[in-house]
Amino acid sequence: MFPEFSGKPNQICGVFFFSFLILTARIQAQTQDKDVLFIRSIYDQVLRSGTSYSWLEHISEKIGGRIAGSPQSEQAISFTHTMLDSIGCDTVWNLPCQVKYWYRGSKRETFSLVSHPDLGNQSFKVLALGGSGASAPKGATGEIIEFKSLDEAKTRNKEIPGKIVYFSRAFDQKHLRTFHAYGGAVDQRVFGPNLASKYGATACVIRSMGSRIDPWPHTGVTIFEDSVKRIPAVALSTQDAEILSKLIQKGPVKAKVKTYCEDRGLKPSFSVIGEIRGSEFPEEIILVGGHLDSWDVGGGAHDDGAGCVQAMEVLHTMIKMNYKPKRTIRCVLFMNEENGLAGGLSYAKWSNENKEFHLAAIESDAGGFTPLGFNFDADSSMVKSYAQALGKWSELLESYDLKISKGGSGADIGPLKSQKGLLVGLSPDSQRYFEYHHTEADRIQAVHPRELSLGTAAMASLIYLIDQYGLQ
Incomplete structure (x- = not known):
């Protein structure tokens, strides 16, 4: 039989409640132990x-x-x-x-200077952006005009016709999370070529969406509206983007872009x-x-x-x-x-x-x-x-x-x-x-x-x- 308990009713309830808490704590501990062991496994x-x-x-x-x-x-x-x-x-x-x-094309896309006084017809490694159009067989040629933002291009849009638009804004290195830096720069790649084409550019070049200075171009999607001509759009490595920006600071730079892209x-x-x-x-x-x-x-x-x-x-x-x-x-x-x-x-x-x-x-x-x-x-x-x-x-x-x-x-x-x-x-x-x-x-x-x-x-x-x- 159960042992006799002579306490008052509220004392009896207190004992049972305390016992319930102990039992609950033990069950929770056992459950947690099970989870610890399984996750370790x-x-x-x-x-x-x-x-x-x-x-x-x-x-x-x-x-x-x-x-x-x-x-x-x-x-x-x-x-x-x-x-x-x-x-x-x-x-x-x-x-x-x-x-x-x-489809990128059967030939490799190219980007080269045209008769530059110091570098001649030097070429730079590029990657066409996904969604880029193909150039004419002889390429798209023009003077390069540099912008740091889409808004700057909109403000100076009358300078764009017949030129190659170059968007050069780099990652903001103060961001601790690189995805925030990417988010702050990627509008140039996604929307820049479409904007450049609207204002009459012959081609568009983008500084790659990269977090360090290196020789690798980064491709990625660019979006053209249905009513906008798909001009050649390419990405330049961060290393070459630095070089190009310095050249532009010294004087006019003319270039040629060739792409072979197809929308299949x-x-x-x-x-x-x-x-x-x-x-x-x-x-x-x-x-x-x-x-x-x-x-x-x-x-x-x-x-x-x-x-x-x-x-x-x-x-x-x-x-x-x-x-x-x-x-x-x-x-x-x-x-x-x-x-x-x-x-x-x-x-x-x-x-x-x-x-x-x-x-x-x-x-x-x-x-x-x-x-x-x-x-x-x-x-x-x-x-x-x-x-x-x-x-x-x-x-x-x-x-x-x-x-x-x-x-x-x-x-x-x-x-x-x-x-x-x-x-x-x-x-x-x-x-x-x-x-x-x-x-x-x-x-x-x-x-x-x-x-x-x-x-x-x-x-x-x-x-x-x-x-x-x-x-x-």
């Missing part, structure tokens, strides 16, 4: 026997640059589909999308999807992904082969650890992020039509460097509650040097915001990212296998916590 698994680097080597070096619509993009679709199938996903499929296929119209393509079906709440989806396309130069290793293989490795790790998720964990490798976002838009449309709900979507599209944490976003009505849910895991994640902050998530998962789930972007160290971004140097050698694996483990850990506990 995720890191052990990924760091000891991850396969993401070998996948990335194939994508970057065997396939190479894979602009949407190209034969290389088709090879990447086939390879990643096969790999997701081979690791044991419950389902693997390709989701159709229509992409605009821009719409082509059918695919995003690649693999998933592990949830055992308790299969209708709640946790997405992890990156974009499978890249620019057609280099190997697209950091941008965004790294994000793709990390996403694939998350599922591979869960399967190898015999983890049975409560919720559906889905890997999506989006097509056409670089110059159209067709994959992200078509995926969101398809998902909404099927009345799906993404509890969370995590994107890796900031390089394969050491992860520093996560940025999260959501519909404004959900931000506070998601911040509180994520805050419960801050101490656990901080033991792996991971912090969670409010911020941007990712271009491809952005269209899912209407579902009111949590949107997350992996945030790696970005200090070296814009040395490689959209250049020929973005190859496997630029990616450290350990840093790549740490990004995988970080995402797998957050996915595990969301899968176990939801976001309440």
